[in-house]
């Protein structure tokens with residue numbers, strides 16, 4: 001049975017040592033929609049995002065309670081292999097972080113790790129992924145050049161292509177445009193809206209206008225709590241909580 005939600009977060013708490021960073025989070029993240037997470041610095045946005053593909057557990061002092069289900073299965077279940085989860089749930093980071101390799105090798109890297117060796121198959125994956133990340137036309141004649149030679153915005157699209165190459169279902173994006181100029185930002189925003197047709201996207205952003213422009217649903221977090229999670233139009237036009245209203249009208253944050 002397939003469900004409409006990619007993730008069900010149930011009574012989830014997270015501590016860094018003695019400091020609690022997330023409190024009783026309950027949230028269902030719908031498939032093939034863009035879910036934005038907003039809130040002031042330090043409110044737990046990145047922590048929540050990184051927990052969705054179990055990146056936070058690489059930090060030794062992290063403890064959690066509660067359940068996060070991905071496609072109805074608890075991601076913390078002993079039987080759930082973390083590598084497998086991360087194949088389905090990819091991540092794009094704040095700063096573009098291509099490998100110091102050619103554009104081609106950056107995108108072919110994941111499929112190669114997964115055992116794909118045939119040049120023809122890899123060529124196809126590289127082209128499809130670069131097209132999917134809306135950068136094929138800009139790089140098709142220089143696939144063997146080092147990805148470091150590209151602009152920041154282009155590097156970020158290479159990182160998105162690298163993520164697409166392993167065919168994830170979900171793409172987690174942690175402030176993917178905060179290091180980019182306004183034109184590159186708009187290109188990435190257009191791309192994210194395009195990707196929604198095929199992927200579930202969860203994006204952490206400092207930029208409320210960005211959340212309002214691109215997301216279907218928005219979560220507002222404050223001090224580790226999920227204050228409000230609703231349709232983006234509603235959250236920005238008619239917030240249900242005074243704290244959300246104060247934040248979106250710039251009264252704090």
Ligand SMILES: Nc1ncnc2c1ncn2[C@@H]1O[C@H](COP(=O)(O)OP(=O)(O)OP(=O)(O)O)[C@@H](O)[C@H]1O
Pocket residue numbers: 016021039040041042043044045046047048059206
């Ligand atoms: N590796 C860590 N070790 C200890 N505490 C951490 C760690 N990472 C984050 N924290 C703490 O957890 C809380 C939430 O941080 P988090 O980075 O999730 O917030 P954020 O909303 O994403 O902030 P920002 O918008 O500034 O990136 C903060 O108090 C932060 O200091």
